[in-house]
Amino acid sequence: MVGTQVFDGERLRLARVAKGFTLDELGNRVSATRQYLNQLEQGIKLPTEEMVEALAAALGVTVRFFTLSARGGVSAEQCHFRKQRTTPVSVVSQVLARGTLLDGFVDRLDRALELPKVSFPDIPVKSTADIEDAAEQAREQWMLGTGPISNMMRVVENAGAVVSFFGGVSERVDALSIDRPRPMIIRSEAKPAACRLRFDLAHECGHLVMHKGIVTGDKVTEDQANRFASAFLLPRSAFIHEFPHSRMLNWTAIFEMKLRWKVSASAILRRAYDLKILTADQYRTGYIHLSKTGQRKFERYDDVIVAEEPELLSSAIAALEHAYPGAVRRIAADAGFEDDMFESVAGLGLPEGSGSDSTNVVSIMRR
Incomplete structure (x- = not known):
């Protein structure tokens, strides 16, 4: 029991999982066995007041946390x-x-x-x-x-x-x-x-x-x-109008678009391919260029x-x-x-x- 309210084992499980603790890891922090903590979470047993305080301290919650009714x-x-x-x-x-x-x-x-x-x-x-x-x-x-x-x-x-x-x-x-x-x-x-x-x-x-x-x-x-x-970052009509139409990729214009739209060059290439402005070969050539120039992860x-x-x-x-x-x-x-x-x-x-000030x-x- 916690005061006059019943300890909720599901709240214990929720806090434990949120902190990323296994039952064994939490047990080591509060000097309890895995089996005992599992019984608390299942509602088979109720903890002592001292154990509730230890669990609260280990999980970074208040004692009251274990008695709160939760939304779904x-x-x-x-x-x-x-x-x-x-x-x-x-x-x-x-x-x-x-x-x-x-x-x-x-x-x-x-x-x-x-x-x-x-x-x-x-x-x-x-x-x-x-x-x-x-x-x-x-x-x-x-x-x-x-x-x-x-x-x-x-x-x-x-x-x-x-x-x-x-x-x-x-x-x-x-x-x-x-x-x-x-x-x-x-x-x-x-x-x-x-x-x-x-x-x-x-x-x-x-x-x-x-x-x-x-x-x-x-x-x-x-x-x-x-x-x-x-499509959200690069609206179709504006993109079709602005993307440089040429047989060879115009990297100067593409990076100008990157600065203006704040979208990566690789995403601009993909958008052009999705909208059939670039062929599969042109799209592949563009990605090879970015890869060879070390721009797959960090672009210009x-x-x-x-x-x-x-x-x-x-x-x-x-x-x-x-x-x-x-x-x-x-x-x-x-x-x-x-x-x-x-x-x-x-x-x-x-x-x-x-x-604590209630004024x-x-x-x-x-x-």
């Missing part, structure tokens, strides 16, 4: 992984657990602040033409016109998505999106080239637009998301285009903390998070200071 957890069809077939089951479970916990905090934050309205359209697709139309419809809905997108990060955040990263996990799954009432996009913890990050964001945007309720990760859905990203001008940083979550936390000092820590505590777990699921540190408490039950 993130399910596989809501989580769009890159290369899902080769992603270890343990990593998938960890991401689902962290996504569930982050969703709980974001839901509480959503009730404390007026965050951007979620406006991702729901457009199922079957054909390539459907994907092109979906990208055009998304641009039209968000009033982006047909020119270059200056900041892809702001596009997805203005559409209502929270962008963050999971330390120690996201580098293994590259990029992913989670389709919840407030969608989440988890970016790579590593610092990719700015063009790569923008394409990854557009790719995840494609999943959120086209693949609601669909388990993704296979070649078909990944190819669809790639085609959406390409990659260091010129500035990487975009997420702003919504950090700005929301800063605004709330400025208006009501201590409110963010109170919301985190309401979700059952101590500093360590909050950083694991939000990719940010909690504001300094005490959350300026902001209600999280109303906007």
Whole structure:
């Protein structure tokens, strides 16, 4: 028992998996056997108060965390992984657990602040033409016109998505999106080239637009998301008009397009091939050139285009903390998070200071 509320073993499992601990690893931290912890998670046994405190300290949560009722957890069809077939089951479970916990905090934050309205359209697709139309419809809905997108990060955040990263996990799954009432996009913890990050964001945007309720990760859905990203960042009509039409590839013009559209030269080549501006031989020649000149991973001008940083979550936390000092820590505590777990699921540190002062408490039950 924890106070007058019953210890929930599923909450223990959720926190353990979110931290990436096996039963043995957690057992070593709290001086308990694997079998005993498994019985706690299964609800066969209840822990002592001393054990609850030890578990909370080991997992970076509050004692109250184990008694909270949780919203439905993130399910596989809501989580769009890159290369899902080769992603270890343990990593998938960890991401689902962290996504569930982050969703709980974001839901509480959503009730404390007026965050951007979620406006991702729901457009199922079957054909390539459907994907092109979906990208055009998304641009039209968000009033982006047909020119270059200056900041892809702001596009997805203005559409209502929270962008963050999971330390120690996201580098293994590259990029992913989670389709919840407030969608989440988890970016790579590593610092990719700015063009790569923008394409990854557009790719995840494609999943959120086209693949609601669909388990993704296979070649078909990944190819669809790639085609959406390409069409979204390089609209068909503008691209056909601007791409240099010649028998030999005009690299000067291609790199000028890269700087203007903030899209990699390799993605520009692929777009030209998809739109049948380039033949298969020309496309292959272009990739051979990039490879021979050492530009398959790091292209020319990659260091010129500035990487975009997420702003919504950090700005929301800063605004709330400025208006009501201590409110963010109170919301985190309401979700059952101590500093360590909050950083694991939000990719940010909690504001300094005490959350015990109740003179300026902001209600999280109303906007």
